[in-house]
Amino acid sequence: MINALSLWFIVLAFLSGKNCFSLSLSLTHTHTHTYIHTHTHTIDNNRCLSGDRAGSRAIRSAVENMKGLPPSVWLCGHIHEGRGSLRMKFGSKHETRETMVINASNANPGRAHHLQFGPVVVDVTEKYGVQDDGSEDKPILRSSNILQKRDERNKDQQELLLAVDLGLRCGASLFDDSGQLLRYEQLHFSDPEDLYAQAPNLLDSWVKDLNSGENNDTKEKVLSYLAIEGGGELFDAWETSLDSEDKRNIQLVSVRPEEWRAHLLSPKERTNSRSCKEAARLIARQIVAQHGNMPKHEGKFKTDAAESVSMGFYMATRLGWIRKDPIVSRYTNGKIMVPR
Numbered sequence: 001m002i003n004a005l006s007l008w009f010i011v012l013a014f015l016s017g018k019n020c021f022s023l024s025l026s027l028t029h030t031h032t033h034t035y036i037h038t039h040t041h042t043i044d045n046n047r048c049l050s051g052d053r054a055g056s057r058a059i060r061s062a063v064e065n066m067k068g069l070p071p072s073v074w075l076c077g078h079i080h081e082g083r084g085s086l087r088m089k090f091g092s093k094h095e096t097r098e099t100m101v102i103n104a105s106n107a108n109p110g111r112a113h114h115l116q117f118g119p120v121v122v123d124v125t126e127k128y129g130v131q132d133d134g135s136e137d138k139p140i141l142r143s144s145n146i147l148q149k150r151d152e153r154n155k156d157q158q159e160l161l162l163a164v165d166l167g168l169r170c171g172a173s174l175f176d177d178s179g180q181l182l183r184y185e186q187l188h189f190s191d192p193e194d195l196y197a198q199a200p201n202l203l204d205s206w207v208k209d210l211n212s213g214e215n216n217d218t219k220e221k222v223l224s225y226l227a228i229e230g231g232g233e234l235f236d237a238w239e240t241s242l243d244s245e246d247k248r249n250i251q252l253v254s255v256r257p258e259e260w261r262a263h264l265l266s267p268k269e270r271t272n273s274r275s276c277k278e279a280a281r282l283i284a285r286q287i288v289a290q291h292g293n294m295p296k297h298e299g300k301f302k303t304d305a306a307e308s309v310s311m312g313f314y315m316a317t318r319l320g321w322i323r324k325d326p327i328v329s330r331y332t333n334g335k336i337m338v339p340r
């Protein structure tokens with residue numbers, strides 16, 4: 001079974017000039033690229049909204065038992081909450097290679113009723129390491145989703161990213177294109193109508209404060225990206241805040257919590273919601289100390305503000321504004337370093 005997005009990938013393969021894909025449910029021979037709607041069973045990004053693992057055991061078994069090497073690229077969908085990519089090895093054969101599993105689902109989590117994400121584009125040309133004969137055992141793939149960096153920048157302007165942890169009680173953080181955290185706050189809106197009314201004002205006021213006469217920087221601060229974690233009616237409130245003509249150039253990006261947590265948190269820290277929130281608060285303290293233009297955070301760190309700081313930090317790394325390896329500083333025992 002192929003969905004529309006799978007067909008889009010097949011079109012991309014033809015456009016790249018490579019007749020190197022094959023579609024089959026029997027999987028009796030080596031396939032460089034495999035396109036199947038259903039997700040494989042028991043890997044990290046196949047959890048449903050309930051938290052249960054899903055996917056097809058039969059398809060996974062077929063890949064593990066196929067003759068020759070497993071595919072270099074496996075494109076699938078079906079589990080909307082599992083959007084993302086990872087590398088893994090199938091089977092226990094001595095001669096094998098890693099498979100890049102890409103879940104390109106673009107509908108909302110849970111029962112699908114609208115498209116929330118843009119397409120995923122994967123370059124599989126020889127230039128990026130994938131050969132027809134499968135000789136490259138660890139292909140170098142480039143994948144991107146809805147987030148796109150601007151091709152041209154005004155040298156007299158400095159770009160800004162506003163990250164919002166969605167909710168009536170929410171957090172917001174602001175980063176500039178040097179990777180500096182400029183501001184973060186815990187916010188509260190009385191009801192959805194209040195959010196609809198206040199969201200445009202917040203965008204304007206935060207940028208206006210930076211461009212005030214008290215700021216000695218000669219560069220104009222311009223909001224280029226609005227990253228929102230979450231969806232639904234409250235997401236729509238932030239989306240409509242960009243309807244005015246002066247905000248048409250702001251790119252709206254939807255971020256799943258599983259996405260940024262997979263990059264910042266350890267598997268143990270992602271075990272449950274409580275441990276995720278605790279880790280986000282510690283990471284946010286570290287970000288404020290290492291990348292903030294303000295003193296280190298004192299006292300309790302509100303969870304919504306901490307998650308907006310952590311998510312904004314992740315998005316800044318995706319934009320190339322922050323280059324840090326490892327992305328989170330940890331002690332040798334794996335615990336997060338917290339500023340004293």
